[in-house]
Amino acid sequence: MRMLEFFRSAAVRLALAFVLVTTVATTAVFGLVYLEIREANEKRNRLILEDEAAKSADHSLDELRNAFEVRLTHDLRRIDYAALFGPDRNVMFGNIKTLPAISLDGKAHFMAASPVGGGDNRLEPAIFVARLRPDGNIMVLGRSLLESLAFRRIVQNALAAGLAPMLLLALAIGAFFARRASRRLTAIHDTIARIMKGDTHLRLPLRSGSDAIDKISQDVNLMLDEIVRLLVQIKGVGDNIAHDLRSPLAVVHAQLERGLETSNDEQLRAIVKQALAHIDRAMVTVAALLRLADVEYGSKSSKFTTIDLSAICTDLFEFFEPLATSKSIKMTLEVQSPVQIPGDGDLMREAVSNLIGNAIKFTPENGAVNVSVTQEDGRPVVRVRDNGIGVEPAERDKIFQRFYRTESGHRVPGSGLGLSIAAAIANLHDFDLRFKDNDPGAVFEMVGRRK
Amino acid sequence: MTTSNRAQSIVLVEDESELANEIRIELERLGHLVRTASIAQAADAARVGDAALLIMDRIVFGEDSLATLEVLRREGVKVPVLVISALSSIDERVRGLRAGGDDYLAKPFAIVELVARVEALLRRLEDVRTTKLRAGDLEMDLIEQKVYRGGTRIDLLPREFKLLEYFLRHQGRVITRAMLLQDVWQYHFSIETNVVDVHISNLRKKIDVRGVPSLIVNIRGAGFMLNANA
Numbered sequence: 001m002r003m004l005e006f007f008r009s010a011a012v013r014l015a016l017a018f019v020l021v022t023t024v025a026t027t028a029v030f031g032l033v034y035l036e037i038r039e040a041n042e043k044r045n046r047l048i049l050e051d052e053a054a055k056s057a058d059h060s061l062d063e064l065r066n067a068f069e070v071r072l073t074h075d076l077r078r079i080d081y082a083a084l085f086g087p088d089r090n091v092m093f094g095n096i097k098t099l100p101a102i103s104l105d106g107k108a109h110f111m112a113a114s115p116v117g118g119g120d121n122r123l124e125p126a127i128f129v130a131r132l133r134p135d136g137n138i139m140v141l142g143r144s145l146l147e148s149l150a151f152r153r154i155v156q157n158a159l160a161a162g163l164a165p166m167l168l169l170a171l172a173i174g175a176f177f178a179r180r181a182s183r184r185l186t187a188i189h190d191t192i193a194r195i196m197k198g199d200t201h202l203r204l205p206l207r208s209g210s211d212a213i214d215k216i217s218q219d220v221n222l223m224l225d226e227i228v229r230l231l232v233q234i235k236g237v238g239d240n241i242a243h244d245l246r247s248p249l250a251v252v253h254a255q256l257e258r259g260l261e262t263s264n265d266e267q268l269r270a271i272v273k274q275a276l277a278h279i280d281r282a283m284v285t286v287a288a289l290l291r292l293a294d295v296e297y298g299s300k301s302s303k304f305t306t307i308d309l310s311a312i313c314t315d316l317f318e319f320f321e322p323l324a325t326s327k328s329i330k331m332t333l334e335v336q337s338p339v340q341i342p343g344d345g346d347l348m349r350e351a352v353s354n355l356i357g358n359a360i361k362f363t364p365e366n367g368a369v370n371v372s373v374t375q376e377d378g379r380p381v382v383r384v385r386d387n388g389i390g391v392e393p394a395e396r397d398k399i400f401q402r403f404y405r406t407e408s409g410h411r412v413p414g415s416g417l418g419l420s421i422a423a424a425i426a427n428l429h430d431f432d433l434r435f436k437d438n439d440p441g442a443v444f445e446m447v448g449r450r451k
Numbered sequence: 452m453t454t455s456n457r458a459q460s461i462v463l464v465e466d467e468s469e470l471a472n473e474i475r476i477e478l479e480r481l482g483h484l485v486r487t488a489s490i491a492q493a494a495d496a497a498r499v500g501d502a503a504l505l506i507m508d509r510i511v512f513g514e515d516s517l518a519t520l521e522v523l524r525r526e527g528v529k530v531p532v533l534v535i536s537a538l539s540s541i542d543e544r545v546r547g548l549r550a551g552g553d554d555y556l557a558k559p560f561a562i563v564e565l566v567a568r569v570e571a572l573l574r575r576l577e578d579v580r581t582t583k584l585r586a587g588d589l590e591m592d593l594i595e596q597k598v599y600r601g602g603t604r605i606d607l608l609p610r611e612f613k614l615l616e617y618f619l620r621h622q623g624r625v626i627t628r629a630m631l632l633q634d635v636w637q638y639h640f641s642i643e644t645n646v647v648d649v650h651i652s653n654l655r656k657k658i659d660v661r662g663v664p665s666l667i668v669n670i671r672g673a674g675f676m677l678n679a680n681a
Contacts (some may be wrong), residue, residue: 244557246537247467254473254562257672261480276672283559287641290557303542318610319636322653323646350640357644418643 014181015174016114022170026163034155038148046108046127049141053106053129056139069095081126081142089138091419104132113142125149172389184213198427200228235293242289249286253279288417295347295424307345309382310335310373315351317371320356328365335373339380341448347411351425351433354418355384355444363388363441380431380451387441396435422446459503460484461569462493465513465535473648474506475621477562478569497523497530504572506565509536509547517550524551546674562615563673567625574624584619586666586679589658591619600658611654618667618677623651627674651675 004342056064058414068082072095079238083094089397091097100108113124128142187205195202203224256279260272317333324331352371359369363386370385392398400423425445426433436443465471466474475485490495490511496502507516522530533553536543546646547555553575554568584591588601596612598605607615614635618626629649632638651667657667667677 008497243537247470250559250562251469251473253559254470254477257562258473258476258480280561283561284641284643286559287557291640303545319638320644320646320651323644326649326652351640353640353642357642358647361644408667 012178015171015178018174018177019167019170022165023163026166027159030155030159030162036151037051038152041148041151042127043143045119045143045145049108049129049143050106053139053141057131057133061135061137077147079144079146081140081144083126083140085138085140087136087138092137094140098139099138100128100130100142102128102130104130104138106131110145115142180378181213188213188217195224200224200231217241235296237295242286242293244291245282245286246326249279249283251282288421292417292421292424295428296423303344304342305345306340306417307343307348309339309341309348309380310337312345312349312374313322313371313382316349316352316356320353320360324360324369325362327363327367330366330368331360331364332368332370334374335368336374338440339373339375341380341429347425348429349423351386352382352448354422355446358444359384359386359388359419359442362386362390367441376447380448381445383443383445385438385441385443387438389443390437390440391435393437396437399435401407419444459501460486461504461506462502463487464490464505464507464511464516466508473562474565477566481566481570483569490514490516494519494523497528498526502530504569505530505532506569507532507534507552508536509534509543517547517552520551531575532661533565533572535560535570561672563625563678564627566630567673570624571621571630574621579580584616586619586622586677589619589679590667591616598658600660605657607654607657611650611657614650614654615658618675622677622679623675625670625673629630631673635659 056067064084068084071080071082081096083096084092085099086092089099091099096113100111100113101107103113106129107331108127109123110127112130113126125145125148126142128147130140132138184205184207191202191204203221206214206217206221211407212422242369253276256272256276260269260276263269263272297409314333314335317331321331356369356371363369367387368385372381372383372384374381400419422444423433430449431446432449433444433446436445461478463471463474463485465474465487471487471616472491476483476485490507493502493505493507497505507520509516517534520534523530523532531553533554533556534547534550535556535558536547537558539584544555544557553572556565556568582592582594584593590599591612592598598612598615609656614631617631617635629641631650632640632642655665655667658667666679667675670676
């Protein structure tokens with residue numbers, strides 16, 4: 001689950017980064033365009049003003065007055081300033097009321113000014129050139145930057161209008177890719193989890209494309225094929241060994257028994273008895289191992305009929321109850337109506353018998369064992385509950401493994417394959433065999449995968 | 452232990468010579484006539500009534516003996532057949548019994564298990580449809596489903612009744628735990644607890660009389676036996 005969360009947050013981070021980059025890039029483009037145009041515009045205005053101011057230095061007052069009138073008349077956009085101030089700094093003619101506070105150096109200066117021709121006193125940015133004429137008068141030319149401002153507003157509006165949908169689009173695309181990536185990763189994660197739980201026939205999902213995830217998935221699938229092949233091989237070796245051990249074990253067993261019958265040497269007889277006990281154990285294990293292999297490789301439905309879990313558990317309850325009573329264990333049964341499933345009655349009996357046998361085995365005197373058959377959410381459930389020694393948390397993953405016997409279980413005789421066989425039988429019936437803590441004790445439940 | 456049909460012999464079909472040898476030695480030790488044979492020889496012996504019982508390995512030198520068994524049964528040959536097999540898969544037992552086997556034993560087995568089953572099968576032939584079973588002063592009325600010991604009625608649970616009936620029908624024979632599981636409870640799998648012993652012990656408590664040796668005795672390394680003369 002931790003892995004899943006990581007991928008999820010990574011996908012989300014990726015989406016957010018995508019949005020951020022898109023936003024910055026868009027804003028930068030707009031900003032650059034705006035700055036470039038504004039710079040060029042302002043520079044040109046400055047040059048023109050300075051040039052005009054320089055050129056008109058030699059004009060007579062009348063020429064200047066005419067030039068100003070022509071200039072201002074032709075200024076249809078009302079952005080031009082032109083005025084002549086006397087040495088007393090009072091305006092002689094033109095459309096500027098007061099001399100702007102700039103040096104009279106003939107260079108363009110930026111400052112705020114009253115709008116041209118407008119009645120209100122709002123100030124607007126403008127550039128001015130002031131030049132002291134030889135006759136002592138001061139000529140001022142100016143140009144409002146109102147257009148520049150308007151242009152800036154247009155750019156800003158365009159940016160605002162364009163950025164919001166852009167942001168949304170980026171977010172949507174980011175979310176789409178993040179979701180798609182996380183959905184695939186979730187699917188891969190779920191598959192891996194199921195494979196780890198034992199569904200070794202499953203493979204990682206592939207899309208038709210061949211992107212990086214697909215390539216990795218393909219590699220993992222090939223790896224799984226190889227692992228399964230090796231697993232089957234190892235299992236096969238184990239099963240073959242068990243297979244080949246059967247006859248020698250049977251023969252040795254028979255010979256030892258014959259020895260026991262015919263010998264009168266007490267010392268020898270004692271040794272043979274011990275040997276027989278060990279051979280017996282080996283035979284139990286070999287038989288259980290072969291049984292497990294049979295169930296695991298067995299095909300379902302060949303012998304499947306409609307079986308009643310309630311009847312099976314009632315029958316087994318009656319079978320095991322005297323054993324429980326002999327250990328002063330209180331054994332109870334909870335079954336209601338028949339719970340029918342398609343299955344092999346012999347195998348189901350074997351699986352439940354292993355669970356009940358274990359429960360009694362690992363429950364001390366005066367304990368309690370409960371067997372129940374229920375339908376939960378429409379799923380058939382067989383539950384064997386005890387208040388015995390339970391299973392240590394560290395051992396809970398391992399109890400279904402072949403031959404695994406808990407630390408405490410080592411003192412109790414058995415093949416160590418009972419739970420493996422029960423799990424294999426459950427699996428064959430599309431049931432899951434699960435362990436739950438009963439604190440104290442253990443709960444083993446077989447739950448149908450299908451309703 | 453007694454044997455039923457000295458004139459006839461047990462015919463053993465088993466290609467693993469050492470195992471066949473051990474089976475033969477043990478059965479002969481108990482007084483049976485035993486001879487090993489091929490599938491065809493065994494079939495011929497059965498046809499002419501020369502076999503008390505067939506012990507057939509499922510696969511002999513690569514040949515499936517069930518096919519021959521099916522043929523024998525179709526011909527109406529009634530000889531009891533014990534099928535032993537290295538095939539222990541889920542369906543094998545059913546297949547063996549369906550083909551006409553009377554009992555099925557998966558390898559590896561203890562020889563005592565095989566012998567007990569052989570003797571049970573031989574004994575079965577002698578069974579007549581009786582309504583009453585007796586062992587000493589123990590009497591079981593199969594029609595009334597009642598049990599008496601020395602004239603006193605004993606109350607048994609249905610399963611205890613079946614268990615006792617099985618013992619009474621196999622008096623003087625070794626009964627293994629696996630046989631009881633298979634024939635009394637119809638459980639065709641091994642049980643790693645001593646639950647069968649507990650059932651026997653409970654039955655003993657009900658049928659035994661204080662001061663008299665138990666009717667059902669333990670046979671070390673094999674199982675149990677009901678012996679009226681014990």
